[in-house]
Amino acid sequence: MHMNESAPVTQFNEAHPLGSTVLQFERMSPEQFEQFCWWLIRKDHQLQGCQLLGKTGNRSQHGIDLFAFQRARPDDLVVFECKCWRSFTGPALLKAVDTFLEGPWAHVAKRFVIIIANRGVGNLNEDWVEARRRLRERGIEGELWTALHLTEKLQTAPDVLAKFFGEISLSQFASQWMRRVGFQELILRALEDSRPESSLLAREYLRQEGEDQSALVTRHISKIAGFIRRPYVEINALFPCGGQYQYPGSALISIKLPDTSGVEVSLSQKWLLENFLGSSDAPWTTQCRPFFKGQFEKQQIVELGNSRFSLPSEALEELIRAADELSEQYIAALHRQESDWQAENFPFVSWLGTRVVLCKLDSWVWSATLRFANAHDVRNGSSPWHIFHEAHNRLMPCKAGGYRGFLWGAEIEDLCYENEVAILWDPSFFIKRTDEIGQWSCEEAFNWLTKELLPAALSWTLTKNYGGLQSWIHPIASRQSAREYARCWEEAGPYTDVRSVPLLDGDNHLQIGLVETVQRLQAFYHGGGYGCERAFFDMAECKELHLAMAALLKGGRGYLGYMMSKLGIDEPCSSHEQLAECIRSYVAGSEVSNDLYVLENVMRAMLEALVDDDSWLDSASRKQVFSALKPFMAYYDQQCLIERHTRYI
Numbered sequence: 001m002h003m004n005e006s007a008p009v010t011q012f013n014e015a016h017p018l019g020s021t022v023l024q025f026e027r028m029s030p031e032q033f034e035q036f037c038w039w040l041i042r043k044d045h046q047l048q049g050c051q052l053l054g055k056t057g058n059r060s061q062h063g064i065d066l067f068a069f070q071r072a073r074p075d076d077l078v079v080f081e082c083k084c085w086r087s088f089t090g091p092a093l094l095k096a097v098d099t100f101l102e103g104p105w106a107h108v109a110k111r112f113v114i115i116i117a118n119r120g121v122g123n124l125n126e127d128w129v130e131a132r133r134r135l136r137e138r139g140i141e142g143e144l145w146t147a148l149h150l151t152e153k154l155q156t157a158p159d160v161l162a163k164f165f166g167e168i169s170l171s172q173f174a175s176q177w178m179r180r181v182g183f184q185e186l187i188l189r190a191l192e193d194s195r196p197e198s199s200l201l202a203r204e205y206l207r208q209e210g211e212d213q214s215a216l217v218t219r220h221i222s223k224i225a226g227f228i229r230r231p232y233v234e235i236n237a238l239f240p241c242g243g244q245y246q247y248p249g250s251a252l253i254s255i256k257l258p259d260t261s262g263v264e265v266s267l268s269q270k271w272l273l274e275n276f277l278g279s280s281d282a283p284w285t286t287q288c289r290p291f292f293k294g295q296f297e298k299q300q301i302v303e304l305g306n307s308r309f310s311l312p313s314e315a316l317e318e319l320i321r322a323a324d325e326l327s328e329q330y331i332a333a334l335h336r337q338e339s340d341w342q343a344e345n346f347p348f349v350s351w352l353g354t355r356v357v358l359c360k361l362d363s364w365v366w367s368a369t370l371r372f373a374n375a376h377d378v379r380n381g382s383s384p385w386h387i388f389h390e391a392h393n394r395l396m397p398c399k400a401g402g403y404r405g406f407l408w409g410a411e412i413e414d415l416c417y418e419n420e421v422a423i424l425w426d427p428s429f430f431i432k433r434t435d436e437i438g439q440w441s442c443e444e445a446f447n448w449l450t451k452e453l454l455p456a457a458l459s460w461t462l463t464k465n466y467g468g469l470q471s472w473i474h475p476i477a478s479r480q481s482a483r484e485y486a487r488c489w490e491e492a493g494p495y496t497d498v499r500s501v502p503l504l505d506g507d508n509h510l511q512i513g514l515v516e517t518v519q520r521l522q523a524f525y526h527g528g529g530y531g532c533e534r535a536f537f538d539m540a541e542c543k544e545l546h547l548a549m550a551a552l553l554k555g556g557r558g559y560l561g562y563m564m565s566k567l568g569i570d571e572p573c574s575s576h577e578q579l580a581e582c583i584r585s586y587v588a589g590s591e592v593s594n595d596l597y598v599l600e601n602v603m604r605a606m607l608e609a610l611v612d613d614d615s616w617l618d619s620a621s622r623k624q625v626f627s628a629l630k631p632f633m634a635y636y637d638q639q640c641l642i643e644r645h646t647r648y649i
Contacts, residue, residue: 043156239329372456545629
């Protein structure tokens with residue numbers, strides 16, 4: 001018997017002509033071809049139990065060489081006849097079918113497959129039509145596999161190809177890309193197959209493969225879109241890209257399981273950033289990953305937008321991996337968007353389209369600025385400030401040939417307090433920027449507004465209201481009123497900066513100093529930060545924070561009892577040195593809690609140890625403390641970015 005896995009295989013070592021797309025099966029021996037067919041059929045995931053029937057050429061087989069059963073319908077028998085002839089004629093085909101129909105296998109088989117070594121059907125067309133008709137009359141499905149079919153099937157069975165045709169054949173007939181894609185398609189299609197046998201088989205394969213499933217992952221990432229396909233999940237994302245008038249972004253997610261096949265969930269940027277993205281390397285908890293709702297009867301419950309799914313654990317794991325991969329790309333796209341518009345750290349809003357908030361003004365300051373602009377209509381003068389087109393609710397500075405930009409005033413919910421107006425920059429002009437007009441970027445518009453326009457508007461208002469004839473008639477009262485107006489203007493800011501300045505980017509933490517850095521972080525993790533509850537820090541990061549606290553105790557500053565209470569240390573400590581030693585012993589001897597409440601209290605203790613001054617710290621200690629704070633600053637910066645692109649969208 002030559003039909004078993006341990007049986008020796010006679011390899012076909014003859015080289016195929018360059019450019020050939022079909023393997024030369026007709027040059028194999030009948031035994032070799034039959035053995036090859038057995039190996040190939042065993043790779044078909046829809047079949048099981050492939051067996052050899054007797055010996056090659058045995059007439060008692062009634063024209064049958066191999067048989068197998070349908071995996072989905074175990075009672076359905078499939079029989080195969082292998083014909084390794086250099087020339088297989090029409091009469092020979094009909095004779096093979098008649099021999100089969102006259103035998104006992106025709107009474108039990110559901111499908112009859114003739115496998116020939118020839119390249120194509122050639123002159124068998126009419127005879128094969130007749131053969132299929134005869135089989136169909138007996139309720140049997142007929143199939144004819146040629147060398148073309150066999151070569152195609154080998155794309156997903158590279159081990160069989162190498163076993164019979166040598167490793168050199170892989171580069172010609174089963175490229176790495178084709179092997180990967182073909183195999184991937186089979187497994188991923190099987191996962192959502194409505195037949196339980198197929199989907200369970202695919203899931204069992206994935207469990208056996210463990211972590212190494214890279215061959216089943218497909219990703220196509222560009223600056224404007226991303227496609228990620230993993231077992232059980234497929235994501236199509238449009239990244240925020242204002243230059244393509246594509247802001248905000250979105251994603252389409254489909255879960256590849258039998259009972260969710262065909263279901264696609266559309267998710268907005270706001271939902272993605274608040275629930276799905278931004279938690280890379282965090283555990284499966286409802287706190288860190290809000291889309292995960294917990295476990296019910298050994299199934300994992302997830303909520304994508306308004307749709308709820310019940311998933312096996314391995315499907316949730318793949319969904320989380322896809323989320324973390326998409327998170328990196330999506331957050332990078334947000335940074336690119338801010339950079340492209342020179343809108344770093346400014347919040348984005350949805351108001352008559354996409355706008356960027358430059359700052360906030362008191363309503364009366366905005367009204368005074370509009371009066372100044374309308375008084376300097378481009379048609380009414382030639383001074384450097386006669387650059388506006390008159391408008392009652394927006395600034396329209398222009399230059400010969402076009403507008404430099406549009407600045408709107410609007411009350412934005414959750415951003416503006418009573419009698420405040422948000423000044424909105426319209427990016428549509430900047431997208432069409434030309435050298436002739438020089439449309440302003442967001443940063444340029446902000447600088448022009450705050451450094452040039454507002455001071456000019458104040459000066460003009462003072463002159464108009466309190467200068468001229470009135471200043472001659474009532475000089476003292478006019479000067480007093482002017483001073484009062486200027487004071488109110490200055491007290492109003494005259495603007496409120498709405499930018500969220502990061503700590504790590506640009507080394508801002510070094511510029512503002514250690515005290516303010518810790519103050520910002522403590523306030524953020526105390527619960528006031530956007531999305532702070534989703535933060536997760538590993539044990540090593542938490543230990544480094546405690547050791548940084550111990551380093552700050554070198555200065556002998558701060559109230560000892562307060563710091564001990566915030567650190568949760570009950571042992572008596574009479575000095576700062578003893579407290580530092582207790583912290584180091586605690587870190588070395590046990591696991592440190594990564595609860596946000598505990599970490600925020602450590603930061604409170606750090607502020608007490610600093611006593612509003614870090615000038616006494618030596619450079620090594622300062623470097624150690626900033627290094628320990630780095631992961632906390634990184635998450636702070638990320639959440640500031642997410643808030644800018646979700647809160648007012």
